[in-house]
Amino acid sequence: MPTINKRISEEIRAQARKLLEEGEVAAVLGYGAGSLPMTVKPLVVRRPEDCSKLIWSAFCVLNLANYLPAALKSVEPPRGPRDPKHEGPLPKVAILATGCWSRNIVVQIQEHQVARGRVVVMGVGSRGMVSRRKVEALFPGLEILAVEEGDHELVVRGADFAETINRWSVVRDNCQSCTHPDPVLVDLRIGEPVSERKNPNPFKQVEEIEQQSGDERWAWFTREFSTCIRCYACRNACPLCYCPTCFVDDAKPQWVGKSLDAVDTGLFHVLRAYHCAGRCTDCGTCETVCPMGINMRLLTKKLNKDVLNLYNIEAGMEPDSPLPLTTYTMDDPEKFIITELTPVPRAVKEGK
């Protein structure tokens, strides 16, 4: 019996081929094999015969939604800035999507970055993606040459060793705390649906920090982001960060300096996270791609927690509902408003 992911890979290839052959889509956005162990790379397939290159594995850690707007653009007929708008329907793109990516696609639809009618979502229930960093940490100083994937275990091989480890133990933090592994938007189902995960406390990591004192939290924050080299990998891998000019590049006013100064770095991360408020699906890509291993996901996770607790909204769950910061209710909580006021002594004007 082939593994689940092998079967999914087969189904992806078959469905992708069918879509391309029938002309339903002009391209399929999926994954191809990577050059290193435990890596895969995003792949745009335009010809049926290339579909065999598509794969599915536990290492599909990059959020494919990030590539969707560009993929859609790439299949449009070329159009100059003064050319009239294209008449008639534009070609479609099929995309593989797990729970979080599908929610990102929903956000992209809500934010007009993607036209719903041009996307064929090939929904795959996520069993959690494996963190390469976690696996490597189990084998300090050793070079991993290959990892074989089973349904519940991984066999890690080096030049002179082979060890079987539990798959779930090395799944990324965001996947472990995920409650919506199954796609919320599906045009074409791949594999079996995955049930909603009952996670008693999806925000455990956030709460651990919240329970610390203010000084400890500040120490954590400065320590966590001190190694940032401002490479912007986190930003570039994020499907939410699509501004033509990022706020860090604004000059008048310059919100954030461009240096590696701790204040500039800290401000960058705080504001970037804030800009994802109510939009982030906790796909974990930012953290995965960070060369310095910074856990910037904790900031967005904190915001997700507040958005859920305060407004009962989770990003990208409903295409027709507005984003949390573009709507309000009359009785939104306002605990942040000052309540303890200091009485004012009446001015004694005489005798001044």
Next chain:
Amino acid sequence: MSETNNWEPKIIAFLCNWCSYAGADLAGVSRFQYPPNIRIVKVPCSGRVSENMIMSALKSGADGILVSGCHPGDCHYISGNYFAKRRFALLSNLLDFIGIEPGRVSFSWVSASEGEQFAEVVHSVTERVKALGPASRLVKQLDAVQAA
């Protein structure tokens, strides 16, 4: 500003034109005294105030920041303060999360008829900032001074 024992904080206050700025005027007309640490920046609406503005004011050296608008329901622009309320709630929590001291950045609703409340808010904000001491977290200039 070098003598820390004589240190007086500077507090930037973003006040909406229609309610809180008018409330501040009324405090003046009524001669309600409050500490002189506040520097008022008039904006059309609390909904005009962004997280970038608040963080940038902090970066520039504000020891405290106050944002004040019309009470919910009273917005001159119908709904500006409702959107602001959501944004500030999230920002306020996020700042707390990363260890920015509670009291550095404060929010209030003050109407045009609440002169005394305005003075009370300023008293309260100033006291909290004074108790915290000079701002150092996410402050650009201080870091530069220390480095020099």
Next chain:
Amino acid sequence: MSNGSVLVVGGGIAGVQAALDLANSGFLVHLVERTTAIGGKMSQLDKTFPTNDCSACILSPKLVECGRHFNINLLTLADLIALEGEPGSFKAVVRQRPRYIDPEKCIACGLCAEKCPKKVSNDFNMGIGERKAAYLSYPQAVPLKYALDPEHCIWINKPGRCGLCAKVCQAGAINFDETAREYILEVGSVVLAPGFSRFDPSPLDFTGYGRLPNVVTSMEFERLLSPSGPCMGHLERPSDGQEPKRIAWLQCIGSRDINRVGHPYCSSICCMFALKQAVIAKEHAHGEFESSIFYMDMRTHGKGFENYYNRAKEDGVRFHRARVHSVIPADDSGSLQLRYVDELGKVNFAEFDMVVLSTGLQVYRHTVKLAEMLGLELDADNFIKTDSFNPVATSRPGIYVCGAASEPKDIPQSVMEASAAAAEAGRIMAPARWTETSKKVYPAEMNIHAQAPRIGVFVCHCGINISSVVDVEAVAAHAKNLDGVVFSQCNLFTCSQDTINQMVSIIKEQGLNRVVVASCSPRTHEPLFQETLRDAGLNKFLFEMANIRDQNSWVHQLEPEKATAKAKDLVAMAVARVRSEGALPYNTVPVTKSALVIGGGVTGMTAALSMAEQNYPVILVEQSECLGGNGRKVYRNWKGDTFLPFINELTARVTTHPQISVKYNTEISEVTGSVGKFITTFSDGHSFEHGVAVIAVGGQAYQPEEEWQFLHGIDHRVQTLLELDQRFMEEDAGLKEVKQAVFIHCVGSRIPERPYCSRVCCTHAIDSAVKLKELNPEMDIYMLYRDIRTYGQRERLYQEARAKGIIFVCYDLDHLPHVSERDGRLLVHAHDPIIDANISIHPDLLVLATAIQPREQTGSLSKFFKCAVDSQGFLLEAHMKLRPVDFATEGVFLAGLCHYPKPMEEAIAQAKAAAARAAIILAYDAVPAESVTAVVTPAKCTGCGLCVEVCAYHAVSLDENGISVVTTSMCKGCGACVAGCRSDAVSLKNIGNEQIMAAVDAAFM
């Protein structure tokens, strides 16, 4: 030829609204106010129901606009003493009493009041606390000028005795020798808005008012609640300053009371007033708080009122249907004991810390005199008499009335009538529009685009108001060193006329291209200085103010050094801000001078006719094949005036008017454009270009169903009020044969699915019952009701019905009447709470007073014009209190049942109001639009649409490339889109991030 000026008497909210509407539509307005300042009763309110808006916050901008209006001649301390002539050309004599303080010179620094030794009871605070004989009636007063109280001023009464105010006044504004002046004004029409006084409960001994300090009137309580009142908003009871924990409100004090007071009418507003106070008092209270309202009927018949009532119940406000017998001291502590008889006839006692008397409204004695002088008819209650079908016209042509002087009413109703009166006054003066008004002419503006900043800074001493605390010379010296500043100086009074003139020449001589004034508040003085810039040929937006008085010297009086340092910062911040500001266009939107009215009922016809009579072309769209709408189904109003003749006459006037074209069987299929130029496409494919639109699509009757069906549609003896009206109109002889009739009120109203009162049905039902009694005086009639809501003078009808022997039985939602048929007879079961027993009636006629609902298509129609609907599907006005016929979308107005259920006279007033508001736009070739607007940098725009979502004015949209664009004419400059934009693609002109952050950074330089 008619005169293009108009006289408005009374500067309360109604008078102010009428004055603004008239002045804005091309007439010169003389606004005559009896006291020292406009604002009226509304300025004394703390909050307003049902939105709990801060009264001062929403009123102030209107007062300021009125005070500054180029075509409003504001005469305070003035009375109309004679009027002669005809509509179109009246001659009015207005007498102005002396103020003793020259308003041209007074800068409202308050020194006179501070030094005045004479303390006087504070009438603005209803006599609670004191003010001086030199005084400003309230902080936001317009004009913001002090006055001497001639009754109490020591010098005026004994010249030579005091004169302290004159000694301290730096501006030299005090003039003890001022005498009264008389003005003869030629006007085309007169609008009366003299307002109302509150009933004085002193003669009502049972209330204890006047004897027991903790018994106060509702207006006194309002001042106690107000943050600007005598207790600064900390609720204290008068006897000992303790916070009351238990408060009782006694309703109908001086209303609905023939025996003791002689006021048979209902004052209409007190139920909501008390509810609001109960809710707000609870918000003020610390800890446990109990509020009880003793009432006869809770009359929450306005929009949003019933919901408010329900919320108050949920919040724990207690309601007792009882009239209180007596209020006596409970003990020595100041607490009060109330004795009352409850619904079951049992005597009860209850103790409270405070008692609030909900005193009724009545006509001022001087209003009665004024009416007599003018020869106006008054009604039986001394209110100024109006016509059912022309609700703002008095008995004398050319004189109109609005507000509570014609019947007790609330603020939105008064504002509506004010606009309606403006429409009527404007109608007879239409040919003289713009003949009396004047327009200021400014020199051409210098193009500063390529110039480096040359900033001038003017620092004001404000007499000693600023300079006694702040070292103004040091501030001016500091300013001189700021980047871009080429000139700075100090002035004693920057706002004085000579300094203003000097500023103009300095701007020219020094070649200044930006100006900063460091003085008082921009809220009061920015327009004046901006005008000065324009006089000097500079764009008025190249200006900033540093508020170093209201927000500095006045609030840091004991810390001069720190206040000076702060003033330097504030000036540096203003300079930083102005440095990157640019000239902004004085935006206007060209106006297509025609109107679209949707809905051919009485409301729509009235609005169409009102605009057509002002000579504007109107298209009236009606979805059916005939005009008249719901009005044709109603027999008569509570005054006994039948509708059909009026509607037929109105229809004839509409269909024959050369400016009106009616489209029958037509609906709207598309609307594009915005204020000034809408293009509407109709279902027949034709389209029409118009500058404004009035939506008057009416409402529809609720069809009884489920527990509210009561065999309607099954048994022919069960009919709705409208079905009964049909029989009245047909003079159905069968009605005389009815021996027993039952009316059930609130069928489909005031229930969870429809949590509002339909406003008209109590009156309609009782009038129908009275009509049945007219047909057959022997008929037994039972009214099954929840609260009788015959508000205002409709109460007389209720009294008449009771006098005629009509029996009223109360029911509640837990004891709904039950209707069945047995042996061919109808059987009605009901529970009578007074005898606590079930009663059975066998009527031959059962009449259901059914609810009024919005039409289903209201929602889709509102979307065409980007207007909002409320949770019940009624159209939602821009502001419930002060903009009752406007939408947030400019250029679109609403009237009639699509807004909320209302009787015809109110619908007519609202229709005229909508027409008046629309005519303001039509009076101009182009209407001014906001200059400080949002602007998009397309290259930075992601097209995410966040700005579109947060814009309350629908001013932002995505273009065909998915890039955000701002419709400048619709933008109000709030900046919600700017703050929301992650990529800084949207900015607000002159209030961009660049300017704001430059100001912030300047505080740390």
